[in-house]
Amino acid sequence: xxxxxxxxxxxxxxxxxxxxIRQVGFGAGATLVGxxxxxxxxxxxxxxxxxxxxxxxxxxxxxxxxxxPTNAAWQSPNRRLMEITGYDFRENVASIVMAEHIERxxxxxAMQAPALPTSGQMPPLSMMLSAVLAGLGTRSIAANIIxxxxxxxxxxxxxxxxxPLTPDxxxxxxxxxxxxxxxxxxxxxxxxxxxVCPADEGGCIDATIEDGEITSSFFxxxxxxxxAMNFGIRGHIKQVEILTGIDNADERRELIYxxxxxxxxxxxxxxxxxxxxxxxxxxxxxxxxxxxxxx
Amino acid sequence: xxxxxxxxxxxxxxxxxxxxxxxVARVCDAAxxxxxxxxxxxxxxxxxxxxxxxxxxxxxxxxxxxxxxVEVMETVGTADRMTTIGSSxxxxxxxxxxxxxxxxxxxxxxxxxxxxxxxAAAVAAGAGSPSLAGPVLHPDHSFLYLTVILTSLPLPADxxxxxxxxxxxxxVEMFDERGVTPCxxxxxxxxxGCLGGEVKxxxxxxxxxxKQRCRDxxxxxxxxxxxxxxxxxxxxxDARKRKMILYGSYxxxxxxxxxxxxxxxxxxxxxxxxxxxxxxxxxxx
Numbered sequence: 001x002x003x004x005x006x007x008x009x010x011x012x013x014x015x016x017x018x019x020x021i022r023q024v025g026f027g028a029g030a031t032l033v034g035x036x037x038x039x040x041x042x043x044x045x046x047x048x049x050x051x052x053x054x055x056x057x058x059x060x061x062x063x064x065x066x067x068x069p070t071n072a073a074w075q076s077p078n079r080r081l082m083e084i085t086g087y088d089f090r091e092n093v094a095s096i097v098m099a100e101h102i103e104r105x106x107x108x109x110a111m112q113a114p115a116l117p118t119s120g121q122m123p124p125l126s127m128m129l130s131a132v133l134a135g136l137g138t139r140s141i142a143a144n145i146i147x148x149x150x151x152x153x154x155x156x157x158x159x160x161x162x163x164p165l166t167p168d169x170x171x172x173x174x175x176x177x178x179x180x181x182x183x184x185x186x187x188x189x190x191x192x193x194x195x196v197c198p199a200d201e202g203g204c205i206d207a208t209i210e211d212g213e214i215t216s217s218f219f220x221x222x223x224x225x226x227x228a229m230n231f232g233i234r235g236h237i238k239q240v241e242i243l244t245g246i247d248n249a250d251e252r253r254e255l256i257y258x259x260x261x262x263x264x265x266x267x268x269x270x271x272x273x274x275x276x277x278x279x280x281x282x283x284x285x286x287x288x289x290x291x292x293x294x295x
Numbered sequence: 296x297x298x299x300x301x302x303x304x305x306x307x308x309x310x311x312x313x314x315x316x317x318x319v320a321r322v323c324d325a326a327x328x329x330x331x332x333x334x335x336x337x338x339x340x341x342x343x344x345x346x347x348x349x350x351x352x353x354x355x356x357x358x359x360x361x362x363x364x365v366e367v368m369e370t371v372g373t374a375d376r377m378t379t380i381g382s383s384x385x386x387x388x389x390x391x392x393x394x395x396x397x398x399x400x401x402x403x404x405x406x407x408x409x410x411x412x413x414x415a416a417a418v419a420a421g422a423g424s425p426s427l428a429g430p431v432l433h434p435d436h437s438f439l440y441l442t443v444i445l446t447s448l449p450l451p452a453d454x455x456x457x458x459x460x461x462x463x464x465x466x467v468e469m470f471d472e473r474g475v476t477p478c479x480x481x482x483x484x485x486x487x488g489c490l491g492g493e494v495k496x497x498x499x500x501x502x503x504x505x506k507q508r509c510r511d512x513x514x515x516x517x518x519x520x521x522x523x524x525x526x527x528x529x530x531x532x533d534a535r536k537r538k539m540i541l542y543g544s545y546x547x548x549x550x551x552x553x554x555x556x557x558x559x560x561x562x563x564x565x566x567x568x569x570x571x572x573x574x575x576x577x578x579x580x
Contacts, residue, residue, distance in 0.1 A: 029383070070385045072341050072395035072445070081340055081410065084400050088382040249530050256526045259406055265518045269553040270402045295343075295394045295447055 028097035029090030034134030108163035135168035140176035152288025323420035351439035381442035426461035437573025
């Protein structure tokens with residue numbers, strides 16, 4: 001980066017470089033790209049979960065967002081299709097491509113941010129917080145999912161870099177609750193997501209809204225996790241535990257060759273096709289819904 | 296409202312996927328597959344679906360076919376590439392044309408049934424024709440990995456191929472002389488293999504195919520292999536032998552096959568290895 005005498009040139013160059021990186025992200029498949037200052041995380045997360053903990057000297061976090069399943073997948077009457085039509089991880093690809101671009105073309109260190117949980121359910125770096133700080137969305141009542149005002153549910157990945165970039169502003173007005181949800185809450189005491197998965201009726205979501213703002217929210221993450229991810233690694237671990245407790249060889253064989261066992265293995269093998277098996281709170285969410293109506 | 300010239304739209308879409316790596320890109324009317332069993336019809340997946348775009352490509356490289364190490368072909372499949380191209384095309388259709396599009400999952404539904412018969416879609420679109428060997432064969436490229444995009448775009452359909460790829464003229468000659476084709480010779484159903492059938496007047500008659508046996512051989516690593524090895528380990532009363540099974544190379548390979556599933560789903564390519572269709576693409580310097 002050139003040093004500017006008056007400071008203006010440096011700002012312009014910074015903005016241009018940020019815009020170039022954004023375009024590289026779009027070219028690699030991101031629907032949206034946002035930028036957060038690395039230091040912005042310090043206010044929200046403890047040591048060990050900040051960009052600086054993974055990349056000493058980190059200045060910026062570049063966040064890529066993609067849409068996930070196509071609108072047609074949302075429309076399918078076969079619910080199993082949504083269960084296994086995940087997405088193609090294009091936001092991950094975009095974040096890697098942007099990191100490569102930064103190292104190659106700008107000479108700064110850059111890496112993909114670690115997002116998969118390595119201990120319990122806590123990710124090393126929160127992609128949800130990254131998305132909020134990069135101005136891509138705000139936290140919602142529905143499973144705390146970060147909703148983008150235009151697209152609703154999105155999938156996020158990030159790149160960390162020592163390159164100083166122009167950060168985006170955080171979204172000022174909460175995306176959730178929408179006006180229609182507030183109206184429904186005032187009339188029925190619940191929003192669409194609370195109605196479809198109420199915590200007090202065996203579901204996962206609860207909240208209170210006053211003057212159009214969320215005043216409290218409750219999300220049963222453990223319950224949601226067992227429903228949204230009932231195939232895959234956890235399902236397989238559970239079946240192995242059951243298998244080790246069965247003494248009868250025929251019963252073991254029945255379980256090993258069952259459809260459920262095969263689907264768990266298939267989910268592990270084709271992970272990107274089977275990340276989640278419940279989308280109901282998002283299915284009824286009005287944010288971005290008009291974009292899901294096509295011809 | 297934008298009025299599209301559907302022939303131009305189709306041309307643009309197919310050109311786009313060819314640039315991304317699809318060797319074959321054809322279209323058929325979704326209604327053609329509506330006589331499939333319930334649960335496997337296009338309308339079961341997307342009631343608004345009008346067209347099926349069939350993409351074929353990502354075949355093994357000529358060098359891989361030539362390798363004397365069987366492990367090469369066992370572990371370098373590239374089917375995932377077609378899935379990625381299909382997903383990308385589905386997104387492009389929705390974002391650009393405002394019509395629904397989904398990349399039909401390549402994995403299976405309940406009871407291991409396919410969501411859609413990709414082979415039937417490929418044949419209907421002319422992306423290939425049925426073969427004695429089993430896979431749908433394209434006359435130029437032979438065996439290709441397929442992906443299918445179901446969309447509400449009303450694209451003009453391509454018809455099935457006028458001339459089927461199988462049997463090739465040399466296979467007809469061989470059958471006339473010896474009563475077998477290269478594929479039924481290498482994996483003969485009456486001799487412990489999977490394939491059988493006759494060729495009369497240049498057409499395949501009475502094809503026989505032992506699907507279960509073929510599956511057992513093609514997928515001896517991956518999920519079926521893992522199930523068998525796990526069952527064996529759990530049945531083994533001796534703790535040391537159990538440990539040997541679990542830490543053995545077979546069990547380890549089944550795990551690799553699962554986690555790298557897109558690259559190691561098939562461990563037998565012998566019927567296609569001897570197939571003359573597209574052989575010129577597999578013979579380089």
